Amino acid sequence: MGERIGVYICHCGTNIAGKVRVSEVRDYVATLKDVVVARDYLFMCSDPGQELIEKDIPEHRLTRVVVASCSPRMHEITFRGAVKRGGLNPFRSFHMVCIREHCSWVTQDEDEATAKAKDLIRAAVNRVRFHKPLETVEYPVNPNVLIVGGGIAGMQAALDVAKAGYKAYLVERQPTIGGHMLQFDKTFPTLDCASCIGTPKMVSVAQSPNIELLTYSEVEEVSGFIGNYRVRVRKKARYVKPECTGCGECSNVCPIARPNEWDERLGQRKAIYRSFPQAVPVTFVIEKKDRGPCVQACPAGTNVQGYVALIGQGKNQEALRLIMEKLPLPGTLGRICPAPCEKVCRRGDLDEPLAIRELKRYAADQVDWENLPVPAIEPKKQRVAIVGSGPAGLSAAYFLALEGYRVTIFEALPVAGGMLRVGIPDYRLPPEVLEREIGYLRRLGVEIKLDSPIGAGHTLDDLFEEGYQAVYLATGAHRSAKLGIPGEETTGVIPATSFLKEVNLGSRPQIGPEVVVIGGGNVAVDAARSAMRLGASSVSILYRRTRAEMPAYPEEIEAAIEEGVRLEFLVAPVEVIAQDGKVKGLRCVRMELGEPDATGRRRPVPIPGSEFQVKADTVISAIGQVPDTRFLEGIKGLQVSGRGTVVVDPVTYETTKKGVFAGGDLVTGPATAVEAVAAGREAAISIHRYLRGLDLREGRPSKPSGQNWSEVSPEIPRRPRAKAITLPPDKRKDFSEVNLGLPREDASAEAQRCVSCGVCSECMECVSVCKAKAIDHKMEDEVVELEVGSIIVATGYDLMDPTPMTQFGYGKYPNVFTSLEFERLNNATGPTGGKILMRDQNGAFTRPPESVAILHCIGSRDVNYHEYCSRVCCMYALKFAHLIKDKLGHETQVYNFYIDLRCFGKGYEEFLKRVQDEGVMMIRGKAARVTDEALDDSEKGKLIVVAEDTLLGKLLRVPVDMVILCAAMEKRKDAEQVARTFGISIGRDGFFLEEHPKLEPVSTATSGVFIAGACQGPKDIPDTVAQAKAAASEALALSSYGRVSVSPTIAEIDPYICVGCQVCRGLCAYSAIEFDETRNVSVVNEAVCKGCGSCAAHCPSGAAKVKHFTDKQLFAEIDGLLERLRFGEAA
Amino acid sequence: MEILAPFPEVTEAIAQVAGQTLRICIQCGTCTGLCPWNLVKRFSPREMIRLAQLGLEGFESEALWNCVTCNTCVQKCPRGVEIIDVVRSMRAIMNETGTIPASLKGPLGSLASRGNPWGGDRSERIKWSEGLEVPTYGPGTEYLLFTCCTQAYDPRNQKAARALVKVLKACGVNFGLGWDRESCCGDACRKLGGEELFLRLAQANVALFEEKEVRRILVASPHCLNAFRKDYKEVDGRLEVVHHSVLLANLLRQGRLELKKALHLKVTYHDPCYLGRHNGIYEPPRELIRAIPGVQLVEMKRNRDESLCCGGGGGGIWMEVPSGERFSKLRVAQAEETGAEVIVAACPYCVSMFEDAIKTTGRSESMRVMELSELLSEAIED
16 A cells, blocks of 8 residues: 655744744645655644644545654654544654754755755655554563762752652761751751751651662662652661660760761761761761771780770770780780881881880880789580790690680790790890789689690690690790801800790809890890890890891890990801800801892892901800700690691691690791780680680681771871880899880870871770660671662752962861851851851960851852852851841851842842841942951961952951862762762753753663752752752652553564674663573663664664664664755755 | 051940931941932942941041031931031031131130121021011910021021011911010031031020910921921920921912912922921922913932032031032033922021022023012912
8 A cells, every 4th residue: 555644834923934934845845755744734733734744644544644843852653643533654654854953943045944954855755655663562660769978968859759648768978967058057047056947857757658868878779660660779888786775875985086077077976976966877887997907917906096085085995905906915015015016106107106016015114013903704514725935835734724614824934925035135124014914813723833845844735645635835946056166165155045945034144244136136136235234244235237237136235335335236246265264255247148048038138258356255146046846756646837836827826736736936927916916816816716626717806907997187286206205225234124115195185186097096984885786897788679760869069168369268267167067066966066256276266256258159150160050159158147146146247248139039039138238248349368467466376368448449357267168069079979870961150951951950870860959950948948849759660650651662682693702891881781691682671672773883783773763763864864966956 | 558447446435426327327328329428429428437437547637527417427317426416526526626617616616606607696596577467476375486496697698588578478477576686596517517506506596486475387498397307306396397398388278378379480389408308397388389371390419318409508507618619500500401490498598508609600591589478479379
């Protein structure tokens, strides 16, 4: 059957007919092939216009219809309806061409307009005959609504959705809902208290059974399509459970103060906090970041930040309790630990690292050890034997005792403590300090058997037979390494370990007046300083490298020099010179540094021919120690390495013999005491698991990691590190302790230098005062999946930071505030309790200002920042002016510097008049700058605002006490990311873009995603609430109708042609193409596809096509257009 | 460029007198756009107010004394700023410091010492009525005919006063004259910022009226009308005041004023500022003029609330205004455009100003000015 086509040409009043000669076009169209009806009409979109089509279809038995009128964006749906009512498929039988925007409106020339109209209609007639029937598809809608952002817009939208009986999920990033509005004091122009009108909304949200509130949460991912969205939300760990009653006791005891964001950082809050008293939910929240570098660096994992914070508050016993959770010997390590924590301390970025070791010692020394409480321990029957009472053995004993095991330490020496006792001289570590800490272990039930070596007489295997179920070997490294030079066995050559052991056990070894110590480590320095104390007239340390390579602690070397020890570098002994079987001296050789060795230090190389002699009566060799494993000889199944150390599993510290564990220097060779303590704890964990029959590896506590730490503000005032008091060198004649520790007054001040890298210090003080038991420091983030039909994004705005506009002195002068800061200053829950006060140089609040300047348009209406007007500043500036007059009295002068006053809303102009009448000075002229440079006495001590009064053409200098900057409202810093998550476009101003500025103000590029409030652009509260209600109405329309129809003009992929290359999937902006693995073809999700055509344009095999835009249809249209070129005007 | 700092204390002082509304001015410039001064020279009331808003020097310049208080700006101000009150408040500040134009010192001094601005003796205040046999106000008299100082001492205006007596008598109005103890109503004094002096004058008059039990006052000057009606409220609010044009128009309607003598004149009527814009009286004078047989009333383009000021109000009558800057000259030219041979006014200042303008512009042959009473008296049959 031949086609019968009807063509209808609209005049659109004079919009089309004013340029296009419609009757001429009509006559021309009537001559085209298959056109049986051609009409023109004044308004085709009118009812009579549509009726023309509806009547002609049956009358003229039309098969297809073409309408030439305005843009299809306006009336395509209108005419499709008419065609459908006429009995034809609205896609198969209809095409529309635009002869208004495309013809009459784009030329002044009637001939051109008329010719182009003919071309377009001819093309349309050519095209429409190839149209295929299509049907609109409907999908069900999930009635739930997600609202993102808990400010006034989000709250209002959620309440409206809930009121309609549908479920609303309200997701808010902050710990409380309320948003900026709740930071304000009063609202213009009615001067309603923001809290008074805002908190009832918050409470309603919290109490509505239809609203599920997810605070401190963020949307991570959105998938699906209109009516059927899946949303993944991360609920950040709050560390406080909903059982929290909001009593605030936790905040009172929390030692960590942080700038309060809710108060725009004008005041401080604690690490555990609530934004403001009426916060919803009332539940507190803990700000916690990764554990500080100090905690991560401590081999024993001590909570450094925690105990430092507690010392800062004078809570020494609590600090000690926290230290001893990980470290049984605080006073000891507080004296001799190499303090790796201090090397990574971030306070060092600012000035100097914290004196952490001294603080630990301070805490340990403040406590009465005799009466230190012993925790309640449930005793166990199992017995554990520990061989060696050094730091590793004591540590293992301590942690096992805390678990209730019956622990016995076998110590070969007549004293306990191992190297701590016999290796470190008393002037560094007084034996009483070690004894009081070992004494505490004894009070925990640890038995220490002195003079009880394990070895040939009492073997390891014997211990098991005696009923010990596990054994921990921690005998250390006590054997001095040999010098390996001739004459080493001569009398007067003493190994340092033997020398120090004798000294520490109280005997006075015989030494000559001239003592030479060989080595560069702490043992060498200890030996040298001890020799000085024993009365040597001369003590020298010979070291084969330079001072920079010396492993001894710098402060120890320094002290040795102070005490008269001489240091000789780049010298090595070659031979001991003896006379009468006694040492007379040393033959030495000079060294130079060559290539670096395995340790990274440059290897010393002898200089040939540089030999020389040194006089010496006593030579102490301190070139290192090795473990003594002879006591294990004959024990089966226990592997000892070539280096003479016991072989263990690096994680569990289990030896190759079942039930036997080992650690400390015995395993590692000489290392630090804190490492030994750490090893002892790990072994204790293993033994505890072993004795319960658990896997040794699984479930062990993990080491803290990560570098998400609090920022170290450069504004923190610099303060030097506290110094311990030391005994003057001339008083160091005996073995009394040299370091006397920090004075009491310095200790807490030093602790307060901590920059709180982890924010929450996990000192656990909050846990101890929380009666509701609501605090859980182990809480973790939770991810939830929501299913919703529509989404309302109401994420609000950020206030521009005016710091870069240096001319206004923000950040430089303490009394230049932003508008939001002033809101907090003026708010009863703010940092001043609602008093308008000035600040001194240190940021402390002082007295009320006598004059205030309010500067409009800071960053708004400024091409260098934001071209747009922020719309609310004029009004809140007037509100500020009123409130200042109201609070501080009429005599307080208030100046508003404005470009234009935009008081456009209901009651706004009246408010301006009222404020003017109150005596507020309005100065038309944008403030050019703010300075403190006084030109005369009247300006001294003031901030001078310079501006031209453009009404007079006169330059003004206005001296004031306080300046308020009405900074621009700008898009959220992460607006781009949020826009990507939700498929929203962003406008030139950075705010979210509505679909149409007038007619679709809350819709977005993604169907089913709506926007409301200041995320769409600067707006005041009334407009925000109105938009929220509009967005809720859009969402509710979907929920209530329950179905959504999707345009059929979308892409399809022919599975017989598709080769599965998946190029289209990467191109699709809507993620509408899935891949069918089984058939190896790409498949279009019809609900998601928008019909943009990206896939069709790129598909290499031609499998992807957009329905209603097929090649055939498009080529037919193009042919129609080109006909005039082919056949000339006559066509 | 000169750099200035605002002086809020000055603004406060102006507001304290009567200029509170200056604060709500939004500087739209309507006042400047309407001000008659800009017909002859640049003058910006807006700028003057702006300076006052900031308390800046400059508002007290010579321009401050320009304002003739014609009320053109006030009645159109979109903000409701009482510009005349602001001006007189600023002038009051100047009075306090003694910095006023030299030409105003005489009138203000005379007001202080003699109770009139014209330097006339108190004893001669009622002299104009000699021979008219008008009784002095007493018990049973209905109206006190209050003598305007200008009609008392200015020979040209004395004629108008005498004509009014003739008309009143013809209608049988029960009225009496006042006493030498009468003082000037004080209108000009107050507009010139003589706030304290005004209060003295007003209190003296009120005391006199109370003593003589005066209840109803008939005035020939719209300035007296305005002062008694509005300014005296601050002293005594019980006075009933009527302008002669209103009283006579009422009598005309009652048939008591009979205008039978045809005059065959083409006249135009000039609305005095204080009668029209200040007190809303536009039609009664026109009713009276139209009632005279043979008189053709023609309107000037600027009439009623758009009437152009004669330049005499607000103390303008004493200001040394250069010949080319006198509004009265513009006004007589506008009157001439209508083809009228008589310009009728209902205010002594207007009469004086127009007499002068007609003379100095050489229009004496073609045009004359008549006070309303004078025109009416000519239409009354003897």
